[in-house]
Amino acid sequence: MKLKVCGLTKMDQIQELISMNIDFLGFIFYKKSPRFVLNHLSLEEISEINHQGKVGVFVNESIEKIAEISEKAKLNFIQLHGDEDEEFILSLSQMLSKDVKIIKVFRVGETFNFQFSIFNSLVDYFLFDTDSKAFGGTGQTFDWQILNEIEIPIPYFLSGGISLENIHQLATINQQPAVLDINSKFEIEPGIKNLEKIKTFKSLLK
Structure with a gap:
């Protein structure tokens, strides 16, 4: 299992x-x-980071703006965390560099009734996160057993409240995530990570 911070x-x-x-x-x-990263780093600074897994997270942003930021920051992945539909993704993929991959987020509540098969051929990964009124991290997990009730046709990221305390519960998921996406449970404050905790978590994944 791979890891995204x-x-x-x-x-x-x-x-x-x-x-x-x-x-x-x-x-x-x-x-x-x-x-919000642009309060701290410029697009040029992000572009100079030498890494092949740079993910830009966007919420209901315009196609033009996503494409512009992707190019200037030299992103490798675009994560769509809003209400983007298949038409939006198709248009976006035509504007992005060919080697930029797309991750489509689905917010999971008490049930999961999305018709997500329409996205299978349009994106490279799905990401399942906890539903909330606001977009972005809640620090809460959803019921991972919901994932055992659906057919997931492409590799996926799992997000939402993953922590050192619940890592053992990942074994209950039949189709394992390709990537675990961690955030708020590994922070000292928003945007400031607890690197020691991340090291511990990474060692437990092996």
């Missing part, structure tokens, strides 16, 4: 995570987020 804002922590061989680095380009 999301909500990064500090260059020294990013470099340390790279040295820890973290697979995906998540940068949030949503102004309402307390981890």
